[in-house]
Amino acid sequence: MSPERKRLTREESRQQTRERLLTAAAELFVERGVNGTSVEQIAERAGYTRGAFYGNFEDKNALVAELLQHRTRRELEEVRALTEGAASFADALDRLRAWNRDRARHLPEWLALRMELVLHALRNEELRPLLAERERLARDAHAGGLEQAFAARGVASPADPAFLALIVHALEDGLLIQRLLAPEGIQGDVVVDAFDLLLRSWTALARQPAQEDAGEARSAVTEDPEGTA
Incomplete structure (x- = not known):
């Protein structure tokens, strides 16, 4: 039985x-x-x-609001679980690549739903604050990840992390649209490739002032080796 x-x-x-x-x-x-x-x-x-x-x-707008919140919480929790359990930053990137490749298999449905929810919220003034909050949470998550990555490299952020997070978040949407339109030429983990490239560039930029200061100090010593200037 x-x-x-x-x-x-x-x-x-x-x-x-x-x-x-x-x-x-x-x-x-x-x-x-x-x-x-x-x-x-x-x-x-x-x-x-x-x-x-x-x-x-209460109505369809209330359901849209719940769906926006539900998707945001789920995606942030998934990414947070991946990165918190990583042994290193390289491991975290590998995990994020796998997560993005898996998302790419469902990208038409995932992106279509995201765009529908965003457009509906933009057309309905009462939903715009909720959409703004959802986007802020995503940007905050990016900013936190960037700050941790810079700290691990021993550099300060070359600009306000919130501004850099805005760039990453906007780039993600654009890249996903391009991936959907041309899947044969754009890899499923293109978002992680772009993030990695930006991070390496920003890290180099953060180190540049220190390198320039060191170069100026060497020049001063060369021009006045006795220190009599």
């Missing part, structure tokens, strides 16, 4: 319903766009009634 199936608590059942509605909405947003998807279609795809939808979300 099979073991008796554990009954879900009311809260567990409610959470399961919300998750199914979010999953159904994500699938439909990719297929039809946010504006082209109705509440009824989301409920039907999830296997529920229209009433079940409104029992969990």
Whole structure:
């Protein structure tokens, strides 16, 4: 006899319903766009009634807001788990490469959903602050990673880490779009390659003032070896 199936608590059942509605909405947003998807279609795809939808979300905008937050938390947690468990920065980059290659296999759906959510939030003033907060969290994560990388190299950031993080974050979106349009010529881990190149360039830039100061000191000694100037 099979073991008796554990009954879900009311809260567990409610959470399961919300998750199914979010999953159904994500699938439909990719297929039809946010504006082209109705509440009824989301409920039907999830296997529920229209009433079940409104029992969990005030309206479609509320679901979009939840989906934005859900995706942000999940992606940040995944990347944080990868980097925190790395033995070295090189190991962290290798793990990030693997994560990006795996994401590349689902890039059309992943990017389409991201763009749909972003466009919908931009068109709805009430959602813009939430989108701004989501983007800030992503930039903060980049800034933290950059600061750790510079510290490991024994240099100070050559510019405000928040500004450098803005560059990295904007570049990531652009590279992913290019990867989607030309997958045969752009590797799935192109974002990590770009980040690595930027980091090495910025590290060299951070070291340049110290090298210039050392060069000026050597020049001064050469011009006045007796120190009589």
